[in-house]
Amino acid sequence: MxxxxxxxxxxxxxxxxxxxxxxxxxxxxxxxxxxxxxxxxxxxxxxxxxxxxxxxxxxxxxxxxxxxxxxxxxxxxxxxxxxxxxxxxxxxxxxxxxxxxxxxxxxxxxxxxxxxxxxxxxxxHLMQTDQEINQEFIDRIFKKGTLPSAVNKETSLPKGVDDITLSKVRIVLEKSSIGLSAEQVSRQIGASRTTARRYLEYLISVQECKAEVVYGVVGRPERRYYKI
Missing domain, CATH: 3.40.50.2300 (Response regulator)
Known part of the structure; x- marks a missing residue:
């Protein structure tokens, strides 16, 4: 890091x-x-x-x-x-x-x-991403015109979910176009796999990402997360 x-x-x-x-x-x-x-x-x-x-x-x-x-x-x-x-x-x-x-x-x-x-x-962290520069991105940087849904999500975070780690997880997902496992996310944010999975599942609950089961070469199923 x-x-x-x-x-x-x-x-x-x-x-x-x-x-x-x-x-x-x-x-x-x-x-x-x-x-x-x-x-x-x-x-x-x-x-x-x-x-x-x-x-x-x-x-x-x-x-x-x-x-x-x-x-x-x-x-x-x-x-x-x-x-x-x-x-x-x-x-x-x-x-x-x-x-x-x-x-x-x-x-x-x-x-x-x-x-x-x-x-x-x-x-x-947001400025370090490769996210497309559009009005929503600008509004997030300048903290202006934030969408009501975004405000609600940030002001009602559940226990065990904090803004800083959540921001890291969002950034990691935004950088990936092929989806990531909880283990891959955990390595990139410097946290345990359990912590990464908790944040990923929270993002699913607020409809910011989705998950799909992918089967590897040996047939072992893996849950992969994608930014919506």
């Missing part, structure tokens, strides 16, 4: 440690550096070449928001999540202009933090 490399720019090392511990819950993310000020932030960006930056505004040597044009000029493809106590409208407008993914106001509730990271990961 290719991990998302993240750095945390936060002048309070205790807060930075909390953010790091939280990100460690997500196996797709690896924290590769922490910066206590703006100068260190630029240095670590240059050294580590991360995919994701958690950026504070009020740092001792320079405002994090003032780093945005510098970061966008040198590191165009990095995703930025701002986590700050700043409620200045000018700073918010600057964040929007420079493509900040999310803007979280401190103190951040852990439930909200988790929701944002899950949304970010879903979008990140």
């Amino acid at each position: 290719v991990k998302i490399r993240a750095i945390i720019a936060e002048d309070d090392f205790r807060v930075a440690d909390i953010h790091e511990k939280f990100l460690d819950r997500f196996e797709e993310i690896e924290v590769v550096g922490k910066a206590l000020n703006a100068e260190q932030t630029i240095e670590i960006l240059e050294q580590k070449k991360p995919n994701l930056l958690l950026l504070d505004v009020y740092m001792p040597d320079q405002l994090g928001s003032d780093l945005l044009p510098i970061i966008r000029q040198k590191y165009k493809h990095i995703d930025i999540i701002m986590i700050t106590a700043a409620t200045d409208k000018e700073i918010l407008e600057k964040a929007l202009r420079y493509g900040v993914e999310y803007y979280l106001i401190k103190p951040v509730k852990i439930e909200h933090f988790q929701q944002i990271i899950e949304e970010y990961l879903n979008k990140y």
